[in-house]
Amino acid sequence: MSQIQLLSMDFDGTLVRHWASPTYPDELVRLLHQLRRNGVFLAFNTGRTIRLVEEALQVTGFPVRPDFALTSEREVFRWNGSLWEDYGEWNSRCREEHDSLFANCAALLVQIERHLESTTAARLHYDENRFSGVVSTTNAEMDEICRFIETKRFEFPDFAYQRNSIYLRFCHLAYNKGTALAELQRLIGIPSEATFAAGDNFNDLPMLNLTFARFLACPSNALEEVKATVRNQGGFVASQDSGFGICEALRYFFPNLP
Ligand SMILES: [Mg+2]
Structure with a gap:
């Protein structure tokens, strides 16, 4: 039996798809229920709040x-x-660290805000009046925005x-899906x-x-950068998309699953 005790799963585009029906395969639900009965913990690790x-x-x-839910790529x-x-x-x-960050980077944020307003059609996102992120109109536009930043x-x-x-959220360098996962691992001792x-x-x-996960996988709809990252570290790149591909990955890493 596999020694995996914790699953850190992105949600949108990884467990579920929004571009075709069914949104997720029944087999995925069955496999996840089975793994949890075997004592494996499930965490969604997502950009969602x-x-x-x-x-x-x-x-x-x-x-x-x-x-567990690891949210906003940091909580x-x-x-x-x-x-x-x-x-x-x-x-x-x-x-607290993000309050300090946004205070210390006020000048940078004003520059980004002005640039976006004058040169793009992107929608600026505010959280409690704080300029916290951007939604662009296309991926190409977001490529440009990232280059500017x-x-x-x-x-x-x-x-x-x-x-x-097309979504972008500003953050402290020390906070991301990896470091949030490391904190969860520390708390539960996995x-x-x-x-x-x-x-x-x-x-x-x-x-x-x-550094954060010995077993890596991505579905076929993953970005090429993601596939290369997974492949280069000996991970599993599925042939099917979203949750269908994750079923393949779970069967690959848990070969004894019924
Ligand atoms: Mg996703």
């Missing part, structure tokens, strides 16, 4: 509620049986961002050697790393 994780479960009807929540709660001190520390951010070493196709991670987009790259 915790509120949007709940919305995703309802809208897609995905019937497997995870034990760590635990399901306590009736609601999501902060797990440990990580989220409050994360909020790269030319400006060298003076702000803690400033980084997470990109998921090492990277016993962790599986799967994702499909840029924001998944930090967790698709042997």
Whole structure:
């Protein structure tokens, strides 16, 4: 039997697809239920906020509620049986560090804001009046936006961002899907050697790393950068998309699953 004890799963494009029906295969639900009966923990590791994780479960009807939700590419929540709660001190520390970051990077954020407003059709995103991210109109436009930010951010070493196709969120360099996963591993006492991670987009790259997960996979719809990252570390690149590909990956890493 595999020694995997923790699954770190991106949700959109990895467990479920929004471009075809069915959204996810019944087999995926069966495999996840079986693994959890065997004591394997399930974490969604997503760019969604915790509120949007709940919305995703309802809208897609995905019937497997995870034990943990790593949200906004940086926060760590635990399901306590009736609601999501902060797990440990990580989220409050994360909020404090982001408050400092946004204060220290105010000049940079103004530059980005002005540039986007004058040269793109992108929609700027604000969280409690704080300029916190961008939604572009196309992937090519987001490529350009990232290039612009790269030319400006060298003076702000803690400033980084997470990109998921046309969505981009500013963040502290120390916070991403990889470091959030490491915190969960620390809290539950499961090492990277016993962790599986799967994702499909840029924001998944930090967790698709042997530092955080010994077992890596991606579905066929993953970006070429993601496939190369997984392949170069001995991971599994599925031949099918989204949850169909994840079924392949689970069967590959858990060959004894019924
Ligand atoms: Mg995704």
